[in-house]
Structure formats: structure tokens, C-alpha cells
Amino acid sequence: MRALSPDQSARRPVGRPREARADRAILSATLELMAEHGVKALRVGEVAARAGVGKATIYRRYRSKDDLVADAFGALVDEQIEVPDSGSTRDDLLTLALETTELYTGTLGAKLLPSLIDEMSRREGLASARDRFMTERRKGLRVVFERGIARGDLRHDLDLEFALDVLAGPLFYRLLVTNGPIDEALASATVELILRGFAPESPRRSQHTKKRHNSK
Amino acid sequence: MRALSPDQSARRPVGRPREARADRAILSATLELMAEHGVKALRVGEVAARAGVGKATIYRRYRSKDDLVADAFGALVDEQIEVPDSGSTRDDLLTLALETTELYTGTLGAKLLPSLIDEMSRREGLASARDRFMTERRKGLRVVFERGIARGDLRHDLDLEFALDVLAGPLFYRLLVTNGPIDEALASATVELILRGFAPESPRRSQHTKKRHNSK
């Protein structure tokens, strides 16, 4: 009799299903309000009002305001990067650097990043989300460096983790600490540093890279 | 916040003067409690109790809890650095890198930094305090790089601002973003990168001898 897909764990629950509309409205309202007033001044009641939703509807989805904020940050970060492969190590690295530059020159990202970082330092859930995200992203970036090594543009004993930190470090340092300019000059200087600093010991030249380059 | 008497003629105000003891007790209690429970769980009432002070005594000094937190952060940052001058550019840079490493492996700094950064991104007062601090600190660091240029260890068209960001960037990136290890390996890798990446175009003559110096 009543065998309803015992293998499929789907288990359709009884009762009225949750409204997908509310899910989206809550996240949108949260992101808007975070951008407007900052994370600290975010009020759950305001989110509910802006989303046209009862507070209980939020708390049915998120255990706490911090969880809501965490999920909203997660939604921000969900975009995927595309690994460039132009044949030129310099161009590939520059593409990555400029992409990041643009991402954090945009209003929302730059505005919320400090709060995101603060939140991560305190919340287990966010930190592990960060780890998943980082692992994924760096897996992509790593390919670019590996191609550079294969081409002979970068030394083959390159510390990949460190190289990735050098690619993003100065940018984030300016963004978060010194308030220095985040621009193309920064991106190209970073790339140039990497190419020189991590160049192979012996000066054998690149196989696939375009030869001439007069930096800037 | 603290500059009250612009010059010595400052008119002595009537009435009982503020107790310097209370100023210190409030800041100490604030820093202690921030380290213990985090910035978010800081309670003004607890600060008052720990400092042996009435709440009004705190609010006579600070307009709000946020102001109190900001000033406490300011107190954290007031320490001065010493510029090393060993004769070796590599050694000097390594000293600086290791100093920073140690500073942010310590409990308090690392624990509070994300909150400090978040706070700075929102509060004008803290940001300008940050600028003063940064300007001062970088003025010292710059000397090390200039000596390196003079020695011929670093290219003479070096972008000093960028070089400073490279020195600290990877460390802060790991600290704030990737949660990567902050250790001597990081410090020495960073220094090595700088020496190679910013090496003069022409094969360098000497390393430790102070030769010609066409600074800038």
C-alpha cells in the first residue's frame, strides 16, 4: 500500500509548503538593508517589514539574526570565477587581478567585506563556508600558476599557497587596512612582482609567452 | 576625543576635575572584556562594574558604546615601532616581517583586529586615527627600503607604497581572509619575494656595502 518512494529520501512534508517568494524577499531585504545601514544597524524587524513578511517567517528559516546575516553574505559570494587561459601567464594573472580589483571596487562588496570578515572571525558556520569557498576558488587560481610553471615563466618549486596570497594580499591590505587605492596600477604591479619574484633561477625564457613587454 | 587644551593658556574649568584614574580604569576594563567575550558581547554595565565606576562616568567621556570601543582600539595601537638597521637589507626586512608576525600571533591583537577593521570602515574618527598611525609607521618602514635602494639591493624606481603593501599584505590576507598560517616561513618567503621581485634590473654589484645612493 502506502509505499511512497521509500528509496527517494525526498519525503514530501505535509502541510502548507514554504513560500519560495518569502525566501527571496528576505534575502533581498537583508542585503539592501545591510548596504544601507551597515551590518550592525540591521534590524530583524526592519527586514521583515521591507520583505513584507512576519518575523516568525524569518525565524522559521534562520535560527538567529547572525544566521540570516551569514546566509546573506553567502549569497553575495556565490558567483563563480572563470579561469583565464590566454596562453600568456602575464595576461592570465592580470585578468585575475583586475577581476578581483573590479569586484571590490563595486559598492556592495567593499562596503560589507569588513563586516563579513568580522563576522567570520567569530562564527564557526561562516568560517567553514569561507573555507569551502576559498578551497574552490584557489583550486581554479592554482591552475594559472601551474600553467606558468609549465611554460617556464615561474619557478617550478613555487609555493602555490604563498603565491596566491601574494596575488590577493596587497589588494586586501589596501582595502581593509591602509585604505590605499585599488586600481589597475595595483593589479599590474602585483603581477609584475610575481613574475619577477617567482621567476625561475636560470633565465631560460618562456616558451608560450609573448616576448616583448614593456611594463607600463 | 582627548585633545582638550589646545595650548597652555587653557582655562582651568571650575568644579571637580575628571579623575584620570577613571579614564584608565574604563579603558582597561573595556580592553579586558573585549578580549574575554568579544566586542559584540561587550556590555557597558559590565565595563562600569569592572572599572568600579558608574555608568554615567563612562557616558560623560564617551557619547556611546561605539565611541568607547573606538577609543579602546585607539589605545591598542599607540605603540611605536623601532626601525632596524643591521646593514643587511634582507635582515632588516626579515626583522620587520617577524615583528609583525609576532604582534598578530599574540592573542589580543589577532582577536580584536577583525572588529577593529569593521569598526574603522564605518567610523570616521577611527579611520583618521588609522591614517595618523599608518603614516607614522610607514615613514619608519620606508627608511629600510630606502637604505636597500641605496645599497643597490632594490631597484631605485621602486614604488615604496606598493612595496610596503607587499611586506604586510600576505600576512594580513592570511590573518583576515584565508586563515592561513602566520609564521616565520611566511615572513621569510615574503622577504625573499621582495628582494627578488624588486631587484635592480642590472645585475647587482654588492649586497651589504653601502655604495652609491641616488635616492629617488
Place this chain on the structure above:
Amino acid sequence: MRALSPDQSARRPVGRPREARADRAILSATLELMAEHGVKALRVGEVAARAGVGKATIYRRYRSKDDLVADAFGALVDEQIEVPDSGSTRDDLLTLALETTELYTGTLGAKLLPSLIDEMSRREGLASARDRFMTERRKGLRVVFERGIARGDLRHDLDLEFALDVLAGPLFYRLLVTNGPIDEALASATVELILRGFAPESPRRSQHTKKRHNSK
């Protein structure tokens, strides 16, 4: 304060309705604590705790602590009197006088009356509540005097308002001003005064009153 729904069609408000249980608990706790510590030492936080209620729940109902106190006084006064009709004017008056005596020898009434009076002198709302209460009560008492007039025990041009003030005046004067004894002697002396002082000019004797009486 309490009149919300002007007629039966009253629009049912949305949201969770107020809890009648809380209304009662707040008033009870207020009266208890006023009796225990006096009106001046009444703490809103204590009321909330005793009532098992949050402070906001009190402030949702009352604009301020004074409003709460006013309403609590109002609740004290809501009791109804029963007009005696024994056939004897003297007995009826004595009954009334003794009732009042007892009411204000009891702890709560006597303890809170001075504060109530003080509060009334300052607060519009309480004063009008007092007026409603007084009008109602005196309407009842008036009947007793009117029966006395009809029986010929009291002069028919009796100033009823004044007579009522004489019935209660000495008692309240002792209670509030002189701290004199509030007892049966006072009650019977008052009644005797009224019977003699307001007796008809011509000595025609009562029709319905019991004849002989040797007071005490």
C-alpha cells in the same frame, strides 16, 4: 485608558491580542508592592518581576510609572457600597459611618490614601475618576438622608452636599491631618451631631425611628 471598543462592531485588531492575564498580574503586583514599600519606593522593574512580565509589557499599557500608579489607585476604588435601609435614620447613618471607619482602618486603604490624594491633585485622569466615583457613591448616600427627611428626623431644607461632607469630613480630617483615632466613638459622635444639628426646627418626632435610644 480602558475604553477601547466604542461599540460592538469594534474592528478586531490584527496580531496577537494583549493578554488579559498580564493586565491583572501587573495591577496586582503594583498594589502589593505599593502596600509593602509605599508608592514612592515602587519600582517598575520590581512590578514586572513580581507580575512575571517584561517591562515593555507594562509600558505597552501605561505611558509612564505615574500612569500605572494612577490606574492601580483606580482599581482600588472600584468597589461598590450598599445603601442600608433599616427603618431607623440613626441606624442607617451609623452603618454608613462604621463602614467607612472600617474601610480606612484596614491597611491598604489607609496606607495608600495620602498618596492617592496627592496623585489626584496633580493628575487630570485620576481626578475625573474620582469625580465619577464620588458622584456614584454620594447618589447612594443621599438616599439615606432623604429618607431621614421624609421621616421627619432631618430638616427638609437640609443641604445634602454639606450633610455628606459632615458625615465623612471629621473622619478624613483625622485620617489625613490630625492622626486622631478612627473608631466607633467617632462614628457615633458624627451621627449624633448630624441628627441634632440637622434636626427639624419644630420638635415633631420621628415617625419611623425607634423611639428610645441612649447612645452608648
Place this chain on the structure above:
Amino acid sequence: MRALSPDQSARRPVGRPREARADRAILSATLELMAEHGVKALRVGEVAARAGVGKATIYRRYRSKDDLVADAFGALVDEQIEVPDSGSTRDDLLTLALETTELYTGTLGAKLLPSLIDEMSRREGLASARDRFMTERRKGLRVVFERGIARGDLRHDLDLEFALDVLAGPLFYRLLVTNGPIDEALASATVELILRGFAPESPRRSQHTKKRHNSK
């Protein structure tokens, strides 16, 4: 040498003597502010400011705010009554009744009386001040009644305490409780009541002649 009245125990204290000016300024300011805002809204700081005095100067004279209020009330009450002796019991009583009427139709007295009474009900010090005042005042009033008895206008077994309460009771009842009119009609009605209600049993002989007097 320096012998300054060694016998007079006066004990001239060393140091600067207290300023009598301050005493008066404090009391004046207190009475003004009590009349303006009510006793409850009286702030010690406001009194000090209005009196042009430091708070400590107030607290050197009064142990607490309640003490200050008590003393201010005392200052209100310090006036002495003059016992009338016209030869007519009715006229004397009427004089007393009208005097009281006028006293409490004035703004300040009427305005502060409820607060005074409330304060008395709670504070030992004020209550005993009240007792002293009452004893003194009633000693004077009593004479009028005794003369009435002597003249044969009042019964000689008159309960003097009760008679005094009747004289003032209705007035205070209206003043404090019913908010009824305080006027000459009330005064004369009260006097008439007393004369009839406390008339001698046997038909009175004379009215104004001083006959026998068995004063107690």
C-alpha cells in the same frame, strides 16, 4: 587675650560661618519650585541653581531632599493664629472658619497640601512637626469652644477634640477628597451645625452673657 564669651556656651565655630543668605535662598527656591512643578518634580539640582548655591550647601543643611521638603513645608505653616474673642460664640467660630477658608483658597497652600499630607504619612519627622503644630493651634481654638460652653451656647460635656474636627473636617474633606467648593457658605453652614448640634440639652438661657464657667 582671646577670651570670647567663655561662659556663654555659644561655642563659636572656627572657619567661615554659614551664610544666612543661603538658608533663605534655598527655602525660597524650594517653595517656588514646589509650587511650579509640584513636589514630585522637585529636583535638588534645580533648587541649587535657582538659589545660586552649590548642591553641597543644601546637603550641609539638610540630610536629604525629603528633609528639605519637610522644612519648606514647615516654613509654610509657621504663621500663628489669633484667637478671636468678640463675645459672640457664633461670630468667633465664623471668624475661625473663614480664616481657614481663606488660607486654603490661596494658591500655595492648596497646591501643596496634598503633597504635604502624603509626605507626613510617610515621614516620622514631618509627622511630629505636624503634632507640635496641631497641638499649638488646637490649644488656641479650644479656648473659643470653652468660652461658648461658659456662655451656655454649647453643651458642657462637649467633646472638644471632636468639635475641632467638625470645625475643620468638612473643609478639608472638600479640599482633599471631593473637590467641593471652599467658600463662606461652607464656613457658615459648619458654624451653624456646631451651634445646633452641640447646643445644651436644656433650653439655653442666654447667648452672649458670660455666666458660670466650670471649665473642666
Place this chain on the structure above:
DNA sequence: TAATAACCGAGACGGTACGTCTCGTCTTAGG
């Protein structure tokens, strides 16, 4: 078709921290 169950918006609930206010004391410099 009716019953059941979980959903929905609205808003009251208990609790807790905030920032303000007042009390009565204490600490200045000065009379």
C-alpha cells in the same frame, strides 16, 4: 469533501542592554 498540518502576516510577549537622569557624596580652587 472534510480534516489535518504547516504555513502566513501581525504584533504582543519575557528578557536584556542601552543611554539618560537624579540622588547624595566628594574634590577642586577660592573666600
Place this chain on the structure above:
DNA sequence: CCTAAGACGAGACGTACCGTCTCGGTTATTA
């Protein structure tokens, strides 16, 4: 030793927000 000014410790006030609960009502699946 007094004075005016005003900071001090203590603690209550009234507000704001969190996360839960309670309404009347809606939208699905189950019987």
C-alpha cells in the same frame, strides 16, 4: 571651615531589539 561648580558611584527610568508565541487565516496533502 565655608563657598560654587561639577564629577563621582549607584541605580531606576523608559526605549529598543531579540527570538518566541499567539492570534485569525491560507494552502497544501491526506482521508
